[in-house]
Amino acid sequence: MTPAPTSRDRILTAARALFAEHGYTRTTLRAIAADAGCDVALIPHYFGNKQGLFDAATDLPVPEEALRSPVLAAPLDRIGLAVAQALVTVWDTPEGAGMLAQLRSVLDDTPERLSLLDSPVWRHVRARLEEDGVDQPELRVELAVGTLVGTVLMRTFLGSPHLSKVDTAELIRMLAPALQENLTGDLGAC
Amino acid sequence: MTPAPTSRDRILTAARALFAEHGYTRTTLRAIAADAGCDVALIPHYFGNKQGLFDAATDLPVPEEALRSPVLAAPLDRIGLAVAQALVTVWDTPEGAGMLAQLRSVLDDTPERLSLLDSPVWRHVRARLEEDGVDQPELRVELAVGTLVGTVLMRTFLGSPHLSKVDTAELIRMLAPALQENLTGDLGAC
Known part of the structure; x- marks a missing residue:
């Protein structure tokens, strides 16, 4: 069985979709948290700030x-x-x-x-x-x-x-x- | 001697530059008029509305x-x-x-x-x-x-x-x- 995605994974998935759709500036952390179904305060906890989240979301997904x-x-x-x-x-x-x-x-x-x-x-x-x-x-x-x-x-x-x-x-x-x-x-x- | 560009030409030139830089939605008629150095009321006069101006500015420039x-x-x-x-x-x-x-x-x-x-x-x-x-x-x-x-x-x-x-x-x-x-x-x- 595939394990359920963690909040961190859900935030990354939502961030990829929204940054791709609207670009960096027009995407808000609030919208990402809403899409991920989690508290917006988790984003700074995991990723520091918006740029940190962007970097993690756009990291090359393979070694x-x-x-x-x-x-x-x-x-x-x-x-x-x-x-x-x-x-x-x-x-x-x-x-x-x-x-x-x-x-x-x-x-x-x-x-x-x-x-x-x-x-x-x-x-x-x-x-x-x-x-x-x-x-x-x-x-x-x-x-x-x-x-x-x-x-x-x-x-x-x-x-x-x-x-x-x-x-x-x-x-x-x-x-x-x-x-x-x-x-x-x-x-x-x- | 090249004739001086008309207001209509100056509006088209400004529109091409601003639409290219910011896209359709984020470009205002006011900004185009300011760049062209003319009254914003001239735009509806020549082009009807924003879409009309966009169409004229993005028309194929050769036959x-x-x-x-x-x-x-x-x-x-x-x-x-x-x-x-x-x-x-x-x-x-x-x-x-x-x-x-x-x-x-x-x-x-x-x-x-x-x-x-x-x-x-x-x-x-x-x-x-x-x-x-x-x-x-x-x-x-x-x-x-x-x-x-x-x-x-x-x-x-x-x-x-x-x-x-x-x-x-x-x-x-x-x-x-x-x-x-x-x-x-x-x-x-x-």
Whole structure:
């Protein structure tokens, strides 16, 4: 039997959903507590303050190692697939709502506009491209983040009728070729 | 000598900038009038109401024909480039701020979540893919919109350090291969 979620878990789940829907500024602790069905005083108890709760809710929901190994192990001509697998798999878990929350809040109003680029996966991809002598690794990672962010937005907030219906495995296969172009294709070709 | 912009032009310019920055709901007519340096009563005079002003500010800033011909004329294996040329060229004009305004407002709160997919360019691309017997044209267009939307967001609101520095022609060349994969690549390849 699955144990009942603790108050802390319920607060995190509610926080992910509300931060994703409304962004950081427009989400109140009171609304999160109401959704979680607990006393608002529990939030400072567990998380310190709103920023602390946001950080916990948007934490990468898998160990960093789980993202690093596939990116480092993939042949360079399959790195688009490795990145798609690592990231889409994370986004499509229930905790992936935390990634959406981060994206929504970055778009809205948080000062840390570039937190998306600091994620460990992209750090490893950049390092990998540099090692393998691919030109313009930083720009390529920004292009790949753009492809992924746009696709996720289409799948969620922008509610694309077809893209929101494909399953995780299909989405990974569909995204891989475009990410591969971003990361290792000829950027000057025309 | 370029003629001085009319009040109507100044209102449109201010509206594009403010709708892009804050989205539809959070932008007031008063703020737009203040930025344009004109009386707020001129806005209903020229545009009827806030929605009328938004529609005018986010109107496609080029004749539809200018977008249609390149998409129809391109060989299928260069359609990614044709789409990138048509759309990036529009986004990167001063009036392109209207497209950003639309994107920001769609993300924020407008009811018409799918207006992006209704744009004439995508309609022509869908028709073109159907004519040429490419599988899943609707899904492919959604993927391509995602790639473009994500890239534009990285270049603007998300402030990517490298991507925001490339010029229009470079961006077109960089985006073309990923868009080509989205539109004609093997979506099931792995």
